[in-house]
Amino acid sequence: MADKYTPQTIETKWQRRWDDDKLYRSTVDWNKPKHYALTMLPYPSGDLHIGHWFAMTPSDARARYMRMKGYNVMFPMGFDAFGLPAENAAVQRNIHPKTWTYANMERMRKQLRSMGAMFDWEREAVSCDPSYYKWTEWFFKIFYDNDLAYRGEALVNWSPTLQTVLANEQVIDGKDERTGQPVVQKLMTQWFFRYRRYADELLDFSKMDWPEPVKIMQENWIGRSEGARIIFKTEAGDPIEVFTTRPDTVWGATFMVLAPEHPLVAKITTNAQRKDINAYVERVARETELERTAEDREKTGIFTGGYAINPVNQARIPIWIADYVLISYGTGAIMAVPSGDQRDFEFARKFGLEIVPVVQPDDQPALDGETMEAAWDGAGVMINSGPLNGIRANGEKGRKNPSIAAAIDHLEALSAGKEAVNYRLRDWLISRQRYWGSPIPIIHCADGTLEAVPDSQLPVVLPDDVEFMPTGRSPLTYYEPFLNTVDSEGRPAKRETDTMDTFMCSSWYHLRYLSPKYDRAPFDPEEAAYWLPVDTYTGGAEHATMHLLYTRWFNKAIRDLEVFDNAREIAAGHGRAVDGLFDEPMLQMRNQGQILGEERDGDVVVASGRVDGNKLFADYVEVIERDQAETIRGQKPDAVVGQIKKRTENLLQIDDGGDNLRTVEVVAGATVVIPSIPGENNVNQLRQHLDVQRMSKSKGNVVNPDELVAQYGADTVRAYLMFGFDWSKGGPWNSQQISGVVRWINDIWEICTAEPPQGAGDPDTERMIERRMHQTIAKVGEGLESFSFNTTIAALMAFRNDLKAAIRDDKLSEAAWRDALKQMLLLMAPIAPHITEELWEHLGFPYSIHQQSWPVYDAEKAKSETTTLVIMKNGKPVGHIEVPVDIEAEAAQQAALASDAAKRFLNGGKAKKVVFVPGRNGMEPKVNIVV
């Protein structure tokens, strides 16, 4: 008997060997077809969790498979290292974001190595490294120089208490999560990219093999609509532009609604209405966009006192403001046609505004604005619409609808409007009022003009020696050495203190991987010419409309700025077809689901200390039994007692039984008592409540892959993640079900390390094993290609079962045994890279298994001679008979009708119909007898 299976020693041994031999170093080789496999890079939150393994190891298995199929495969890894959590650590634990981030990356690199993935670490890219963000800044500059970057106004979450901008995540129920103080929406001048300029090209998915839902979501996100822009005028003559998809209904526009933030609101508002208007504007500033646009909500609004003139019929119509009109969509103003739009209808009914029907639906009594019960946006004939009367509204969009075409022509003749396309998509707001992000290389000169930092001075480096204020305000705004600079003339000037959205960094990381140390351009064109575009991209579907759309925009923008031109020329020189080669960054995209954990209650605690406003600064926190909460609450009225619903660093949100959660900040040096955890306790050991827990960086994670690897080995963890879930779906973690995979891996070890069989072998069994072998080759290959990892492993397990039985019964010769093991190890190599390498060596095959070719499927060998014919009665199986595989319809039908099963239910009677279904793709043939 050979050695016991000890994954811990085997795995580190081979990882070191592969490293030493640079087995996964991917270099340009024009003699081989390339495959760029990419999986979304992690945020360095501190610890790799099982979700990272779930995302990365199946992708690795597939990349390894492609390699064995003969491709030159590049599979890089890096870190998306800028972002909010690092600043939270700085504010709450007084650790510099850089220190925190780099320490986390160091730990995560080790953990990533334990996966045994084929990452090429020489290609590692780290977005917070100056050598990386130099080029992020450079990209900003070329956008700026080419009118793709501009300054505009946008709403931010503003905490008047902290005088700081907050992330959406930091706002809970309209309040700042740290202080519990209200947050308002405030307009601020910020940087944008012209995202919308590419809206139409982004709607073209023809060059991409992406999941249908992702494409649909992107299409809806972009939200292209055809219609017209129409200019209304106030009585004072100020123009109010609106966009509408139904310009034909303009005769029914009986009032206008402006977004409360619309610049004309102050001017239009009459003195009598001013007080109400101001109060309403203030109220709306506290609402989120989601709340404002929820269609099930009771409409609210206020009359400004002002009137506009309808350009087609000169009607004097009141101007209102309402929260359901957003300043960020369209023009921030609408013409309200209550007879044709349900939201406008509800608004008009609620506030007693006039309703004029303009489209008369067919076969219905004449509409009356006084009595109609809902808006009509369907087909019909135009009425009450001057020159449009009698024209058909056919329900189509844009000019395909005669009434819309007529309306556009009429408006254009009047110079009151123009045909137009509108997008729901907004330009990309890239400004963040934060420290830990890529600086924006812009200088504000004393005279108010802007200058880009010269290329020679890039990157603008984030200063290290800054202090973080507890407000969370970016130190860049008050750190003088950074702030003060000079312009190109040497005059004193100020640096831009906004940094860039981290989506900017992650929009081009796949390019930095090409040549992370290259310093003459963002990437080496020689590498790009060979490797681009990404062939297979894997990641979560939660990125469907943001990251995945930003990265497409980025790619198209830099393509048009000639960033790929050198690479294109080199590629053409090597005979690659370069037409449209750089139009899309990722050709194939597949989503994996998320690994969830079981629902878990948070600790119930008693927290006491100093109360400040709604917030408790606790210097003492003790975990108590759930049933004690009520009693202790009575005894200690000043303390906060309840379950921890959320914890971010040292900030707790506690459910104390009241209507709102209580915020508790555990001060530095506080005493934390957790009876179930011996020794001294700290705030990080407090457990928060987790609803069918989603494992993400912002939450504590119960499943630690390191422990699993220590217990079972990386190969088993990899295989379990591939076997136990539908990869596209994910699901809750289950620690029990891993044992099936443990048994499988152990079986493989025992089969391969056993003494070879001595017998002569049984030809029938050997033929059966050969057949199953080839069926398995087909299934494993198909499974890996289609990301059906669970069926891949199921096929390998089934083969193991056959093989075990044949060995047990001593039906295999040594040659047949050896061939079966060889093929099986090759098929398993992408999934379990370490054990297969070890057993490959043990069986005397040459190093490395990962440099071997994929077994070749032979359809003839996979075929069997007979098959089961399924006999069905009205579509339900009632019996089986053995028939030759290639049986024809006639013979099958006769055999079926003659079978015992058919005789039983036919009773000598006649079948109404007999349907033959030939056996395809390994499925049995069927005969359906209809009676």
Add this chain to the structure above:
RNA sequence: GCCGGAGUGGCGAAAUGGCAGACGCGAUUGACUCAAAAUCAAUUGUCCGCAAGGGCGUGUGGGUUCGACUCCCACCUCCGGCACCA
């Protein structure tokens, strides 16, 4: 609310419109053992039946089809996203 997705045994799941539950977990029985674990052998959707056999079954209700987990319509529940978490 809007957009997208998912609902199948006790559990994870499988199934180009063609035998629903492959492959596993768990459970039950047996073998080995003083015993347990491990391992091996067998059973395992559910109901009726001694059995042969039959009825019912893929969230709910309808429809298309010789045949529906799969396609269509309506609904329910859960998950992801909604532009400053990444």
